[in-house]
Amino acid sequence: MELPDTKCDVPAQRYKLVIAYDGTQYAGWQIQPSGLAVQECVNIAMHKLFPGASILQGSSRTDAGVHARGMVAHVDIPKTEARMTGYKMVLALNAHLAEDIRVCKVTRAPSTFHARFNAKGKQYRYLIWNHSAMDPLLRTQAWHVTRKLNIQAMRDGARLFIGKKDFKSFAANHGYEIKSTIRTLTACRIQKSGPLISFVIEGDGFLYKMCRGIVGTLVQVGLGRFPAEQITEMLEKRDRRLSGMSAPAHGLILQKVFYS
């Protein structure tokens, strides 16, 4: 469901919000008929404080269970209602939100700023706990992979995703046609610290479930299911059935959204 970019009918001030959330209890970012969405919760808090505000527009549509530290959204607030500083708005909005959603920052933005269309890039992080026993403190934020992963093979594979590529093989079908499946990945790094494996994936845009497709495939490389080089062929074939599995949602965090 695509929400209209509702504008206020009266002179309004546009604001940019940075929002963090633990996605465990939510049906994703975007308002939808089934389940409670993060956008809905922030929107309700916003309208309690500013009844004339527009609907909040997010930069990204994270899936159910995916987390965020740097979701960006914009909203228009009638000038007659917009009398608080950004800092006060942060405190006031958070007072109306559950503890698993926090507004981290609110700043004034030009009326031309659009959280989604102006985004120049995004950084996602993905966590894996690679040990026979899960770390209980990471159980809602990391994928538990019990079999030992070959990190070198995964790093060899990760490099093959970098650059301007057609990522059709690594994205799930959205249910509707998209113009292009070509995206540019600027980083796909894997760090290891004991059993904790962290992925940093950065690019100018991401297709539906693309990050999870990349991580799931690299894990299968790490398990010896595919050689790293096969990723080149998977990219060329443009067929989701030829690439690896999709990693579970709860290991993924939308870390940052970049604007010029």
Next chain:
Amino acid sequence: MELPDTKCDVPAQRYKLVIAYDGTQYAGWQIQPSGLAVQECVNIAMHKLFPGASILQGSSRTDAGVHARGMVAHVDIPKTEARMTGYKMVLALNAHLAEDIRVCKVTRAPSTFHARFNAKGKQYRYLIWNHSAMDPLLRTQAWHVTRKLNIQAMRDGARLFIGKKDFKSFAANHGYEIKSTIRTLTACRIQKSGPLISFVIEGDGFLYKMCRGIVGTLVQVGLGRFPAEQITEMLEKRDRRLSGMSAPAHGLILQKVFYS
């Protein structure tokens, strides 16, 4: 309540366990009349698998809400029942535990090994989120301090805790007499990464709530409430009323227990 170091009546094998837990839902490590303790849960799982096992003895008595990544415990299992490898015991015990408690490792130990009395040192970690809005992903594992902390002043203070000192001013009254309040701290480091402040505190032993007393006092130094140098005087006076507040339990993790 001190549990007897119950031994098996029959020939037994001693095991050393490393246990991790999210302490949010528990009344601490040690079995007690009020509330469910972590020791109790592991003990129940243990006795389902090994009915003749002794009561599990832990290295430390973490408070309600405190977490662990490296709690150590020992248990005796009758030789007639001890037929699994350590790796299988990990899987079997975890199958009988809730997700917020995990047995990470089980190894055979000599019958003289005692998790508490043989411990040569411990490492605790403490997390603080220093920003007006809490990170929702750390809300059960970090103390939210909204006012900006002076890290340099805190580091100056932290150094004064290192060495062999009388920590009476930094420990809560246990309700019973202890032989000595002298302990040796080998590390008290503060790391900062954006709004995340991590403490690493290592020593040969810790008094009741000593870590939380140290962190709470250092936070008050960071807020400008005391100058760092006053810590020397606080240590000398041996009076809990003269030192700073106790930091909340949920920021604390028992990270490692050291044995020779």
